[in-house]
Amino acid sequence: MPLTTPKAGTRPTTDRTKEAIFSHLDSRGVLDDARVLDLFAGTGALGVEALSRGARELVAVESSAPAAALIARTLTALKHSRSWESDMSARVIRARAEKYAASAVAAPFDVIFIDPPYAFETEACNQLLSDLAGGDMTSARAVIVLERSTRSDEPTAPAGWEITDRRDYGETAVYYIEPVSVGIL
Template sequence: MRVISGRFKGVALTTPKAGTRPTTDRTKEAIFSHLDSWGVLDDARVLDLFAGTGALGIEALSRGARELVAVESSAPAAALIAQTLTALKHNRSWEHGMSARVVKARAEKYAAS
C-alpha cells in the first residue's frame, strides 16, 4: 500500500495486521482522478472519517490538500496513521502551512460533536 500520486508519491503506508480493509490503488486512482479534474483538492480541508490506514486523507494531502483530520476508533490503526503522518511531516515535500492530525474516536460521535 502506497501513496499513488502527488508530493508524497511512492511513500509506503503501514497497515494494521487486522481489522481494516485498505482502499485499493485502483479505487483511489478513480476517486482522485475525479477530484483532481474538478479542481477541489488544492488547499482543501479534508475530514477522513473511518480512516483505517489513513490512505484516502494522506492521498488528498499528497495531491494538494492543506489540512487533514483523520478520525479512527481503532487504537492500533490510529497509532499507525499518526506514525505515518509524523514521517510525512519530516519529508522534504511537506510544505509550510500543511497540517494533519489523528483523532481516536468513533466517527459518528466525532461528526455529531
C-alpha cells in the same frame, strides 16, 4: 510513501479505486488548499493522498487504537519529508466517526471521505451523512466521498444534498454527495 496496514480490522481502499477517486476529484480541482476529513481512516491512505494532491489540512478520525497509532506514525514521517510544506497540517483523532460527526466543533471541511466497514448499516450511514450536512462541518463547496459495498442499500442524501455520481469498482461502490447547488456533473 508506503503505508503500513494494521494486522486486522481494516479494509484499505484498493489502489484502483483510490486512483479513480482522486482522478475524479483532481479533474474538478476540489483538493487545492482543501480541508479534508477522513472518517473511518484505517491506514490514512485517502487523507495522505489528498495532502499529496494539494490539500492543506487533514483530520483523520479512527476508532481503532492500533490503526490510529499507525496513522500518527505515518503523519510524523510525512511531516519530516521533503514534500511537507509549512502551511500544511495533519492530525489523527482517536474517536468513533459517528460521535465525531455528531459533536465535533471544527472549521468546515471541503472534502470528506467516509470509508466505513462494509457491515456498517445503511441507517447509521444515513445518520452520519445527516450529522455532517446538518451542522457546520461542511463548506459550501463540500464533496462527500462515501465508499460502500455494492451489495449495500444505496444511502440517502441528506436534505439539501444529492448523490451526484456513483461509480462501482469491483465490490466497492463510490458515491459523490454534494450540496444541491454545487453538482458534479
